[in-house]
Amino acid sequence: MxxxxxxxxxxxxxxxxxMRDILPSExxxxxxxxxxxxxxxxxxxxxxxxTPIVEDIGVFARTVGDDSDLVQKEMYTFDDRGGxxxxxxxxxxxxxxxxxxxHGMKSLPQxxxxxxxxxxxRYDRPQAGRYRQLTQFGIEAIGSEDPSLDAEVISLQxxxxxxxxxxDIRLGIxxxxxxxxxxxxxxxxGGYLRKFEAELSEDSQRRLKTNPMRIIDSKDLTDxxxxxxxxxxxDFLSEGDEAHFHRVxxxxxxxxxxxxxxxxxxxxxxxxxxxxWEFEPIGASGQSTLGGxxxxxxxxxxxxxxxxxxxxxxxxxxxxxINLLDKGIIDQQVIPPDVFFIALGSEGHHTAVKLAxxxxxxxxxxxxxxxxxxxxxxxxxANNSGAFVAVVIGDEEVTEQSAAIRILRDSxxxxxxxxxxQEDLVTAIRDIQSQSVVDA
Ligand code: AMP
Numbered sequence: 001m002x003x004x005x006x007x008x009x010x011x012x013x014x015x016x017x018x019m020r021d022i023l024p025s026e027x028x029x030x031x032x033x034x035x036x037x038x039x040x041x042x043x044x045x046x047x048x049x050x051t052p053i054v055e056d057i058g059v060f061a062r063t064v065g066d067d068s069d070l071v072q073k074e075m076y077t078f079d080d081r082g083g084x085x086x087x088x089x090x091x092x093x094x095x096x097x098x099x100x101x102x103h104g105m106k107s108l109p110q111x112x113x114x115x116x117x118x119x120x121x122r123y124d125r126p127q128a129g130r131y132r133q134l135t136q137f138g139i140e141a142i143g144s145e146d147p148s149l150d151a152e153v154i155s156l157q158x159x160x161x162x163x164x165x166x167x168d169i170r171l172g173i174x175x176x177x178x179x180x181x182x183x184x185x186x187x188x189x190g191g192y193l194r195k196f197e198a199e200l201s202e203d204s205q206r207r208l209k210t211n212p213m214r215i216i217d218s219k220d221l222t223d224x225x226x227x228x229x230x231x232x233x234x235d236f237l238s239e240g241d242e243a244h245f246h247r248v249x250x251x252x253x254x255x256x257x258x259x260x261x262x263x264x265x266x267x268x269x270x271x272x273x274x275x276x277w278e279f280e281p282i283g284a285s286g287q288s289t290l291g292g293x294x295x296x297x298x299x300x301x302x303x304x305x306x307x308x309x310x311x312x313x314x315x316x317x318x319x320x321x322i323n324l325l326d327k328g329i330i331d332q333q334v335i336p337p338d339v340f341f342i343a344l345g346s347e348g349h350h351t352a353v354k355l356a357x358x359x360x361x362x363x364x365x366x367x368x369x370x371x372x373x374x375x376x377x378x379x380x381x382a383n384n385s386g387a388f389v390a391v392v393i394g395d396e397e398v399t400e401q402s403a404a405i406r407i408l409r410d411s412x413x414x415x416x417x418x419x420x421x422q423e424d425l426v427t428a429i430r431d432i433q434s435q436s437v438v439d440a
Contacts, residue, residue, distance in 0.1 A: 003004060003059060003340055011061055012257060015359075016132065016133075017126055017132065018124065018126035018130075018131050018132030018133070019131065019132050019133040020131060020133070025056070025332045025334055026332055027335065028320070028332075028333055028335055029321055029324065029325065029330045029331070029332065030114060030317070030321065031068070031335075032330060033164065033317055033320055033321060033330075034117060034317075036160065036163050037115070037137040037160060038117075039163070040156060040159050040160045040163055041115040041139070042155045043159075044113070044152070045113060045161075046113040046114060046115045046116055046139060046141075046156070047113065047114055047115070048097060048114070048116065048117075049096055049114045049115070049116050049140075050116065051089075051092065051095040051096060051098075051099050051116070052089075052116070052220050053088060053089055053118070053121075054086045054087065054088060054089065055086065055087055055089055055094075055095050055098065055302075056084070056085070056086060056087075056350055057075075057077055057085040057087045058085075059087075059095060059144070059303070060075060060087055060091075060094055061096050061300055062192060062303060063093075063097070063195075063271050063302050063303060064090075064091070064094060064096040064219070064271070064379035064440060070090050070091065070122065070172045071123055073123065073137055074090055074122040074123045074124055074144060075087050075088070075090050075121075075123065076088040076090075076121045078376045080096060083242045088120075088121035088271065089119060089120055089121065090121060090122050091136075091314065092118070092120065092136065092138050092140075092314065093138070093271070093296060093299065093312055093314070094299065094303070095306070095312075096116065096138075096140045096142075096269075096312075097140070097142065097296075097299050097300050097303055098303055100112065100140075100142050100300065100305070100308070101300060101303055101305035101306075103302065104142075105142070106143065106305075106306055106308060106438075107242060108143075110142075110144055111141045111142055111143040111144040111310075112115060112141070112142045112143055113139075113140075113141050114141075114142070115137065115138065115139050115140075115141075116136075116137070116138050117135070117136070117137045117138075118136065119133055119135055119311065120133070120134050120135070120136055120137065121133055121134075121222040122134065125214065126205050128322075129288070129316075129318065129319055129322055131318060134316055134317075134318055134401075135316070135317035135318060136291075136314045136316060136317060137160075137314070137315050138312060138314035138315070138318060139153055139156055139157070139293075139312050140244075140310060140312035141153055141310065141311050141312060142300070142308060142309075142310040143308055143309070143310070144309060144310075145244075145246045145297060145309040147244045147245075147251070147274075147275070148173050148247065148248075148251050148356075149311055150248045150251075150253065150274070150275040150295055150311050151247075151248050151251030151252055152251075153201075153311050153312060153313060154171070154248075154252065154257065154275075154277060154293070154313075155251075155252075155255050155257060155292060157279060157291060157293065157313050158171065158255075158257050158279070159409055160315070160318075161279065161290065164320065164324060164329070165292075165324070165327075165329040165330075166281070166323055166324065166327075166329070167331060168281060168282045168283075169279050169280065169281050169282060169290065170260060170279070170280055170282050171257065171258065171259040171260070171277060171278075171279050172259070172260050172261075172262030172264075172265050172278050172279075172280070173248075173249070173252075173259045173260070173261060173262065173265070173275065173276070173277040174233070174234070174262055174263060174264075174265040174266065174275075174276050174277070175233070175234060175241060175242075175244070175245035175248075175274055175275055175276070176213070176233055176239060176266055176267075176272060176273065176276055176294075177233065177236070177237045177238065177241035177273070177274065178238070178240075178241055178273050178274065178297070179273075179298075180238060181233075181236050181237045181238045181241045182213075182233070182235050182236075185231065185233045185236035186213065188214070188231040188236065188282070189212050189215075189216075189230060189231055190208065190212050192229075192230050193208055193212055193215060193226070193229055193230065195210065196226045199222055199226065200215065200220075200222070200223055201218065201220040201222065201223050203218070203220070203241060204220065204223050212273060212391065213266050214266075215227065215416070216230070216252060216263075216264055216266045217264055217265065217266050217267070217409060220275060224264075227264065232263045233263065233266070234263065234328060241274065243386065244274050244275070245275060247273065248275050258410030259277075262278075265292070267279050267292060267294050267390065268416075271296040271298060271302065272296055273294075273295050273296060273297045274295040274297065275294060275295050275311070276292070276293070276295075277292060277293060277294065277295035277313075278292035279291055279292065279315070280289070281379055283284065289316075289319070290315055290316065290319050290320060290321070290323070290333070291310050291313055291314055291315025291316060292312065292314070293311070294310070294311070294312075294315025295310070295311040295314075296309075296310050296311070297308065297309040297310065309316055309387070310346075334386075335424075336385060336386025336387055337365045337366060337367040337385060337386070337387045338364045338366065338387060338388060338389070338433065339356075339357075339359060339364055339365070339366045339367070339386040339388075339389055339390070339391055339429060339430070340366075340367050340369055340381070340382035340385045340389070340390045340391070340408075341355070341356045341366055341367065341368050341369055341390075341391050341393075342369045342375070342378045342379070342382065342390055342391065342392045342393070343368075343369070343371060343393050343407070344392070344393065344394035344395070345395055345398075346377065346399045346429075348393040348394050348395065348397070348398055349371055351393050351397070351398050352391075352393040352421070353368075353396060354367075355391070355393065355403065355422060355425060356368055358425070358426065359429065362426045362430075364384040364426070364430075364433075365428055367385055369381055369382065369390075369440055378390075379406070382406070382408060383408055386430070387408060388408055388409040388433065389405050389406060389407055389408060389429060389432055390405070390406040390408055391403050391404070391406075391425065392404040392405075392406065393427075397419075400419075401421060401422050401423075402419050402420065402421055402422060403419070403420055403421075403422050403425045403428075404417065404418075404419050405418050405419070405420065405428060405429075405432070407432060
């Protein structure tokens with residue numbers, strides 16, 4: 001491929017605005033979070049699903065709501081070379097439901113319990129904790145309207161935060177009922193809000209005409225003041241909707257999961273029904289929500305599938321990492337190698353490459369010290385590497401078929417230097433390794 005000459009030749013290229021590189025110092029923490037997500041999903045018997053990063057635009061436009069910020073302002077869309085209208089996925093509930101329909105998962109035992117972990121894209125205004133490429137772990141439990149499934153999904157999310165060591169968090173929960181409860185509420189809400197129309201933010205004035213529900217979670221401070229005294233949806237729930245919500249909260253009580261009923265949680269998307277919730281750190285401000293979810297009983301039908309209920313949540317991995325790092329629960333660290341290998345001379349190098357591979361074959365991690373440097377500088381590099389031993393192969397060791405071991409990290413009663421036959425190297429390293437684990 002031929003590139004046109006870059007007229008900004010001297011400009012240094014950077015990652016796109018709102019998108020970040022995750023460097024090795026952070027990726028260890030990221031892996032720990034990912035492993036915990038995977039493990040929590042396992043103990044609840046959820047299965048991983050991986051869907052494409054790009055979907056047909058209709059997957060989101062039809063479900064998320066044509067007038068939602070997500071579709072109107074935040075979606076990255078493009079026409080591919082064949083003229084297909086595609087979008088980088090801004091979220092995954094709609095994509096997972098599209099896959100549920102496409103693969104006939106309705107014929108599997110219900111509910112189908114799924115999880116995902118991946119990248120999402122939103123053309124948001126970047127700020128701390130808000131990116132244009134974000135990572136989410138999410139759960140979707142599809143095919144049952146049982147309220148205990150809402151509680152199961154919430155308890156999985158709560159278990160995730162606890163397993164990560166995030167204890168000071170608050171769960172806010174609400175019910176937005178079904179369409180019929182909502183239509184009475186919307187009449188009352190619209191009547192109340194119209195009295196304050198002129199004072200509402202521009203966005204909310206627009207929403208008053210399209211979808212007044214969205215005004216309830218407006219971030220605008222004046223809007224929030226007005227909303228405080230607005231009618232509450234819980235007062236408009238039908239008997240059936242109220243019973244659903246009661247069974248969810250009763251399960252949460254049995255599980256010992258505390259929650260606040262929060263009338264301001266309605267979630268921004270069209271497809272939610274019944275239970276909606278959000279977790280946030282206690283005392284947090286700004287971009288703080290760790291994750292939220294809800295029931296979406298009409299979504300699959302909206303996508304052209306058979307009428308199928310579902311419930312799920314998504315949590316932001318960057319927000320989790322920010323909280324873990326801030327609270328010192330996780331460090332930015334690079335995992336050190338077990339062994340730093342020092343080869344002196346060409347014969348030493350020849351033997352060292354073979355021995356290093358043998359250690360790796362036994363699961364011991366080895367960093368190879370570069371050749372052509374002095375013993376002093378290689379020992380300095382070995383100490384800086386964080387390895388617990390250095391193995392030195394010089395002329396003498398080649399002749400003796402031995403390996404010299406220098407213990408770098410303190411281990412109470414072992415000699416700091418020892419020599420072992422090359423064939424015993426793996427065992428010797430293992431012994432020192434287990435000794436240092438005991439000492440620690
Ligand atoms: P949502 O899909 O909007 O319900 O978001 C679920 C979670 O993803 C939020 O609670 C945040 O933790 C996270 N999240 C949403 N948008 C962003 C963003 N632009 N940057 C970083 N994290 C985000």
